[in-house]
Amino acid sequence: MPSNPKRIDVIRLDSNMSIKKIDHDSLQWLSPSAAPFHIAGFAWFDKERKYRRLPSSPALPLPTAVDELANCTAGGQIRFRTNSSRLSLKVKLRGPSDMYHMPATGQSGIDCYLGDPGNQHYLSTTRFDPACTEYEAEMYNWGEKREFAVTLNFPLYQGVEEVWIGVDPDATIGAAPSYASDKPIVIYGTSITQGGCATRPGMAYPNILSRSIPMEFINLGFSGNGKGEPEVARTIAEIANPAMLILDYEANSGTIEEISTTLPQFIHLYRERHPDVPIVVISKIQYSGDRYYEKMQSLHEGRKKVQEETVERLRREGDANIHFVDGSNLLGEDAEECTVDGVHPTDLGFIRMAKSLEPIIRELL
Template sequence: MTEWITTPVEPGMLRGAVEVERTDRGVLPHRLPAWARRQFPDAGLAAMEARGSGVRLCLRTRATVIELEALPTKTVYRGGPPPKDGVYDLVVDGVTCGRGGIAGGNVVTVDLDPQSSDTTPGQPGAVRFSGLSGEEKDVEIWLPHREVTELIALRADAPVRPAPDHGRRVWLHHGSSISQGSNAERPTEIWPVVAASRAGVELVNLGFGGNALLDPFTARTMRDTPADLISVKIGINLTNTDLMRLRAFTPAVHGFLDTIREGHPDTPLLVVSPLLCPIQEDTPGPVTLDPESATPRFRAIGDPADTAAGRLTLTVIRDELARLVERRAAEDPHLHHLDGRALYGESDHAELPLPDALHPDTAAHRRIGERFATAVFGGPFAARDGRTRNTPQA
């Protein structure tokens, strides 16, 4: 019979979270701080920032069996299929070696027209990983990237403690649902995690589905978050929400970068323009679900002629970001630009098309992450000194 040692989940065990909220049951990781969460009324962003993309438990232990008790909150769309259980990935000494899920939990049902939702409460469950070696080892449990996870307790057959800080550089990234993980099946298969794993860096992923919108509170969060490397992927959500025009876009990007630079004046900072997305290359948003498609598929419904009046397309955004970064870089030698089509372009789309016309699948995520690691961590983010942490300047 296994003799369990129960350990509460403590904030010090978590990496990839900006803030950890204590709840009646345990702890809830957040990717935006409480002050920022008070500055937006959008329930969609509230759900996205609480999803555990890039968040992981990092432990040191000799345990051969580890069980995590948690309460998941899953999202389903009215009339759609029931939600899949989120995936928890187990990584031992840097090698992914297990996966599991927790059935049940809370279910949020969303109506798109009109936009509303209701929650059906559920019960906590547990995911168990067994057959581990009895040697001292680093154990990571990566949380599901598509659901909210309230962490309650760890049970193991040996003591567990927070893993030590190995002094890796911290990469802070912000982007859209593609950065959050979109259609990737597992949390270690989303492109930022693939890139971070290949580069040997610690990831803080501020990828928010539908909400990479140049929000000032996101820029201030990035300003205040310790990081050695920073990237921002800008564009796709601004077109598919049809949020602003070119007149507002350019100063908003400047303001976003200015705010980050207040806390990180010399940190390598990369601006990434959108990946290829044919439905929005030359057609403005908004984007809606295609009612004529048998499977979920998006389409852009704006008028391409409106680009003359400042409506945004991905082509317009790429051109403007390239121009803007080139001008700023004349006075900011640590600012860099990457055309997103170098990560996913026309030939990639021919081979690995976007299943819903908007989001890459697991294979495309892997390719994007590998290319980012080669192009960026082998280029502007290449290690050049012995610093392990860049603390924001007051």
């Protein structure tokens, strides 16, 4: 074997994988923070003008990890309509792409869907050097004027400092199509909720649901830190006029005793502000290790029992708008084939989760 084997330069060998330069000087660059662009998925954006999932100065101090992870832009979307023949982006990130089990396109990329709510179709994802914290990327170039409603999904596991939209100098920019409802669906949870480990942002299960159920979805998944703290519950309860709250945080909830405390408390604090909003409690998806590690399976079964019994008790006490979903069935029979590492879903896993949850959400709405 040679002592210094030659590096395989796939990008040089396959031009289809190259990072293409854009003619940015021929475009007009617009900030999506101003009308008629619509920023979705950031409940405090109108007040703070930041691409951030929780308030910068909350009424109660947030756990340090949650406060930091709130800067990850999972679930954020830029929505608008344009007849531009070209669409490009300039993006400034908080850091490089550095996750070993998640593609840079999912961690730090932006993907593009075209079409009105309920009829959106994927087109493209940004191409960029994962070591860089700033990039420019072309999303499409038709060569002629064609009008579409555009949805751009923000990165899942990185923060975005700035983003600029490049279009033809004479392009028209119009307001995004209306949602089916002006009430958002709020999902609180873990790394799986946040989108680990989708290959691109649009494949996180809350984003998939946002295409099949044409409403705003607010992704409040906090990787490794969906622990159900009361200060987080109170902050989430500040989101006005929600259509539904989904609690999907068992995987980070700790011991059986801990979730026995945090879950009823979280629901109680949320009910103080939203007494009638539907709440859906989802137990953890099936992990590959559940089959082989007895303690892991026992912990899951115990925490699932707490969630189910908590919901049943609250329903007996008169809360008809709280529901339990057994998450161990969401991935299907061959669940172990739907993850990257035995825990975090692939795109296939997220598609199965979304398809399993969609009829439940629709019925409750």
